[in-house]
Amino acid sequence: MTTTLLCVAAVALCAAPAYAQSTATEHQAAAPVLQSIGALEARLQPARLAQRLASASDPGRDRMLERVGAAWAGEMQALSDWIGKHPEVGWHEEKAVDTLTKVLRAEGYRVEAGVAGLKTAFVASWDSPAGANGPTLGLIGEYDALRGTQGAFHGDQHNAQTPVALAAALGLRAYMTEHRVPGRIVVYGTPAEEVGPPAKTIMWKAGVFKGADILVRSHSTGGGTGRSQAGFGDCCLNISQVKYIFKGRPSHQLSSWNGRNALEAAVMFYTAVDRLRSSLRPEASIQGVIPEGGVAPNVVPDRAVVDYYIRYPDEVYLEHIDSMMAHAARGAAEATGTTVELQPYGEYRDGISLGTLEELKYAWEKKLGAPKLLAEPGRPDGYEETGFVTRDIPGVGVTAYSSRAPNHTYGMLEDDFTDIGHTGFVMDAKVMAAVLYDFLTHPELRAAVREEHKALSGMLTQYLTELKKTYGPEVGSTAAN
Amino acid sequence: MTTTLLCVAAVALCAAPAYAQSTATEHQAAAPVLQSIGALEARLQPARLAQRLASASDPGRDRMLERVGAAWAGEMQALSDWIGKHPEVGWHEEKAVDTLTKVLRAEGYRVEAGVAGLKTAFVASWDSPAGANGPTLGLIGEYDALRGTQGAFHGDQHNAQTPVALAAALGLRAYMTEHRVPGRIVVYGTPAEEVGPPAKTIMWKAGVFKGADILVRSHSTGGGTGRSQAGFGDCCLNISQVKYIFKGRPSHQLSSWNGRNALEAAVMFYTAVDRLRSSLRPEASIQGVIPEGGVAPNVVPDRAVVDYYIRYPDEVYLEHIDSMMAHAARGAAEATGTTVELQPYGEYRDGISLGTLEELKYAWEKKLGAPKLLAEPGRPDGYEETGFVTRDIPGVGVTAYSSRAPNHTYGMLEDDFTDIGHTGFVMDAKVMAAVLYDFLTHPELRAAVREEHKALSGMLTQYLTELKKTYGPEVGSTAAN
């Protein structure tokens, strides 16, 4: 035959419903790990546990859920609508933060603003009158709008996220106060989800989430009300965001030989990345822009910047790409007599999803009558996008159907203010409250969650070790060695 | 979420054992067609038919098969070994052709050499003394060696192919003569399989294969003795092979501004292809070389050539890539004041494999005791690499296990001369003869083969039409429209 049959790595980012691993290499590396996950889930039986909790009779809990609904109807829906009509893009959500923290302070929360050095990030804590030495329940809320060609808009319904969290927190606070349940509620205001660098990674590195025993977040969806399988994965590939800053020496155009052209270096690097594409596995997605490409044509540009999003299904090979690109940047600098500085500004990695919490959430969605329930669990995918927080702290993302339109659209913005959106939001608030309530009041759930999270963390480490071994020969050696 | 979950087309070139279609787009387009194939096979029941034929008692056939074995042992094995030890690369197989055609002439074949304008291609025909108005049985034989870093070598065992075909033909000829069965045997000598352009496409376009009712070919394998599923596919993606020839204007280096630099154009085009990679689906595999990149550095190069293999899982999107690359070449020419000429020199497309013949072959392999039988049928894959011949004429490739080493290796060369190779080769000869015998003597098999081939041809057309529709919006429109 002309060419030997070479089995190209299977790319099936969407096809496989169950496992996040999408390439043949990942499947190979993950095989023993996936077996372990299977065994773990078989032992924990999360669906059975969830079923039992959600169907238990508990008037205190039911009263609590009614309060959540009332809080939404009373004030939170109006707050969600108001933020929806006053969109602010990432890092500039001043009005939203002002409004939200005012509400929290009024509810007796201690609010710390500007945490982790981020102006529009905040942490609001409330300790039970029965003491803080119970579980710490964390709720994450976003509020940044999308940047559209016609200005900022809430086409991803982040406007609703914090009001949803507040409604849940209000219900829980009333219950804990009334029933003298010790514990703490913490609302985390996390800015700029739609633009880099990832705020949650920064906050996580600064220790902001330390102490939380569980974290929940809600998010809009146009898909349907679903849950994830236990495991690790992400929505949109692992990502490294890096700026490459080239510096040269200016000179007038008419004596350009006295200069060293940073734009030539940047363009050479940008082109080199294209040249590398066939030396990288085809599942890579690498795209860049040149936000600074010189100012005046009559002066040799002495500064130019290239900005890349580098994506790959797994983080091990992603780091190999990062390294190849760093070499490409340094090579372009050497070739042009310029210098280059690398500024990594964003990292997204696989997150952990827990069968115990996913199934519990789903049982409550069923119980409370969430619309458009999806029977099959989706691929694993941490409850927040950076992945890092989910590796540290167990949690779950709550996503009831809230729009007829896909994410990031004007259609989804519209549904922000209709019954479809409002119904989804209050559902999210109630499910969130129910999950936290069960976690607060059922030690056996807390134990199962902790066990599963610890086990999956260890398996993730094992999986990455296996991946490194698998890629070893390909990644490690270069022609120079 | 930062980015909407975009389901990237699933690439699983090896994973799917049954269907050749490897991308999500193909699966979508092929879905109704695959259903039709299923219905067709359910109706024809090829395995059952095969079973019946292979297990039938038939002393004439058994005698014929003995003769095939004797022909191999008597002369053909020595001929295979001799060619194996006198390797000649594609288009230069003079000694092999001389030797083979001498044998055929001695056996009473009319030999036409240099067919289709190809020096080392030939057609050898023998008509039964009972008349030629029976079925025409075609046997394809290759004989070119691989180009290795240490010279030519038969690491793909093409040396055995024509001796195998001759052994089968000798057995059949004796049978037809003795039993006065009308019909014709044609041996097709097809050169240069390992290098482009594809000889069989050229011969097919020249009408060389016209008149054959069935075509068989044997091939070595290190994998195991197997068969393909019915359907269409190929081993190594659909391929377009194109040379891009840039022409400029020469000038001395010291007055280079009087020249137009064809190498600059070629390098610009080569780089443009890299620039296009992210505008093409990731399953594409495009690789090029610059076989002519100028001669003397003190003269502006006025000629430069870039040579590309362009591959894609399906031929519809492949044509889109061909068109994008043609635009890239013309753009590079315009940008540099040069001209470009495109020379497409090779085409490989999905071939058709027939359940009737695949199962019959497999039944004979079982019956005759072929080594290392594979239980599961492989993905569809025409019996010759270009695909085109298989769309016109029904046929089957016979591939009994003949080496412990993979294709294209020195290990496979070694087994050329050991029992492992020799056993595989004589098995191929016997199976080939048995399949042709059944085709010659069983009208109901001929009818089933014809029906299946016609139906699958129609479904291939339907599938391609569906693919075109699916790609339409993406492929058809450009920014200019």
Next chain:
Amino acid sequence: MTTTLLCVAAVALCAAPAYAQSTATEHQAAAPVLQSIGALEARLQPARLAQRLASASDPGRDRMLERVGAAWAGEMQALSDWIGKHPEVGWHEEKAVDTLTKVLRAEGYRVEAGVAGLKTAFVASWDSPAGANGPTLGLIGEYDALRGTQGAFHGDQHNAQTPVALAAALGLRAYMTEHRVPGRIVVYGTPAEEVGPPAKTIMWKAGVFKGADILVRSHSTGGGTGRSQAGFGDCCLNISQVKYIFKGRPSHQLSSWNGRNALEAAVMFYTAVDRLRSSLRPEASIQGVIPEGGVAPNVVPDRAVVDYYIRYPDEVYLEHIDSMMAHAARGAAEATGTTVELQPYGEYRDGISLGTLEELKYAWEKKLGAPKLLAEPGRPDGYEETGFVTRDIPGVGVTAYSSRAPNHTYGMLEDDFTDIGHTGFVMDAKVMAAVLYDFLTHPELRAAVREEHKALSGMLTQYLTELKKTYGPEVGSTAAN
């Protein structure tokens, strides 16, 4: 010999003191024209005429010059200093224009602001009480500051230009009023000299300068007080300024194959220009920037802009380069499936300098005791940078030594406010007034200026025709022909 001796075109941009033509091709094309210029100047004897005029006894004129000095000392110096301390960059000189037009209105000028569609351009006219049917004397004034890394600053002393013109105009107005001399004085406020597009070309195309019989402008210099030879040329090569705007189709990064990448097109074009360098004569100076190179790395850039200054010693070959670059841009668009639009926004061409006016200016500089007189005349160079105005209307640039530092420096800014600057400025005002006075009052000077200007205009046309012929075979034919 290894290589034939190929005589490379002689580039001597500075060496030749007398002629603007700097390449061998230009010298060849200009040879007969330079002879004609020599003959013209020999006949007109401009130095002798100038000597006679400047040494003539004329109390009215002397009184006028005193008034110019007084006007400078009285108000104009303070105005120059004020503008110098309130720098405004090109197209934003609102405060300067406000202040200057207020002064002009106060002096009885009709002021038309925003001429030619340019917000900070103006024309101020004053008609003699003796009637406007005498000569129209034009004075050009600039006022834009440089853009520096620490903000705007008057490092080229444009702050002084209009106050200098006003001082001269005040003296002349008083004289014309007192002596009842018919005629008109027009002050042209021309913005944004330091940034493109060239305001004077725009104003000229809009007919703003129509009707002027002579135009004068002053300019700072750190070199010495000099004059130009008669002929045509420019300071800094002929220039074309062009933006190339690429448009593609956006798509999310994860489905980049649905997009067409405008940044790839822009980068391909930018690189193509480098590829063309060796196919262009080495005297070309071409430099570009990428002011728009995409915004978000997760969206396929659908717009990117490249901005070039293209320079060549002569305008004929410059147009050839323009055309080669247009082809390169279109080629890059075709290669990437994008579109491109060309936006030429600036043109600078050779200007005409007149021996009659240059020598007259120089005679006055000598007579009035200007500092650092340069004995040798410099290369021809129109009195304003675009060149076009000087081809239409005779004129002269007045440039007395006004700084110890070179142009475009903080040193030159400093001297704006010291005796060195002030001395140079008042000298410019007086010389300007004296030249205009002589033009107004000596019909034989007017006749000589008109004759010389008409003759040189014709010779420029002849020279360009010759150049076109010379370049013909090289420029006209491409490989395609």
Next chain:
Amino acid sequence: MTTTLLCVAAVALCAAPAYAQSTATEHQAAAPVLQSIGALEARLQPARLAQRLASASDPGRDRMLERVGAAWAGEMQALSDWIGKHPEVGWHEEKAVDTLTKVLRAEGYRVEAGVAGLKTAFVASWDSPAGANGPTLGLIGEYDALRGTQGAFHGDQHNAQTPVALAAALGLRAYMTEHRVPGRIVVYGTPAEEVGPPAKTIMWKAGVFKGADILVRSHSTGGGTGRSQAGFGDCCLNISQVKYIFKGRPSHQLSSWNGRNALEAAVMFYTAVDRLRSSLRPEASIQGVIPEGGVAPNVVPDRAVVDYYIRYPDEVYLEHIDSMMAHAARGAAEATGTTVELQPYGEYRDGISLGTLEELKYAWEKKLGAPKLLAEPGRPDGYEETGFVTRDIPGVGVTAYSSRAPNHTYGMLEDDFTDIGHTGFVMDAKVMAAVLYDFLTHPELRAAVREEHKALSGMLTQYLTELKKTYGPEVGSTAAN
């Protein structure tokens, strides 16, 4: 003004008849040196000395010149014609060397073939019967043909060079034998002048020319019979010839990510050189080809070669370019994960021409009636192209008019066999013999030649030191420092 007037270095490769220095930088660096050369020549008065020698009455010398003419007519012209009709390209001049060394052996020369490791180089020596302890007279002869599109041809008349040298040597040998003059005659057979690497540099580095007191060479010309001024220079810029060999890692196209693509590296480097052009002075002439750009499109190319001629008017800045390009190559290797090896294979540098020998040659050309005498001396230019030999050993190139056509043409080949060629060749032989005769018999000439050569060598060193100083700030610092 928009841009300060920046004086671009004057390039006048042909214009300046007298000095080799062609850029403004060179002129500046060379100014004191050129003064010293002027003073040296004024003191030595070479034209006067030459006049005296050529007009002296000397019957022995006249008899010797007659013998030269007879030798040419007797055998050498036929030998020249024979080589002219049996052209052999560089490094393959076997027949020519065979024939020539046979003649030399027959004349009593000791012939050493294959000197300096070069198969077709030779040294042939003859010692006077009066002893070898007189001057050693060296004659250089070439014999390689040009490569034309229709095969090899002697379009540069190298066929005549060694026969011319032999005719001169025969005359001198007869004279030295008869008159018992001690000394030695050495004929140097130097191959492959038309192709790299430069044979004479290799022979010089191997010490082949050691011991020669003077070297002469003849060469055809279509220009006229001329001489050079004293000084240093070259015909066609200083040249560095370098191959850049990139090595990667092969892999099949369908798993290209396991490879490292050497062709991508080569193309990136080739493109990087274009990117550097505007960062290099415009007098640079850099041109390359890609003689090895991959073989098979289905294998990742693991080897690619770029071959460059790098030229600059002076060798100091040339080394700066060499260094910038080495960085570009290494940068391209780093960027692509490949390695690069630099193979410099040719160097051409300014040579020394001596007034004493140039004027002596010219006086003889006049005296003997050479055709088409050029009155003005040309720019300095060593007597052989590499320049290096001329820095070590004094010498002169003899170039009487020998064709109506320019060098490297079929017209010049034609004249090889006509009176025009034959007349020029015998003239060269006689002038060569006369110059060597004077050098042999006039100690005061030897002293003057030695003094001038030593002084000019020193001045060349001084000039290069000055150049280094001048370029220092520009060349030495990079953005990284």
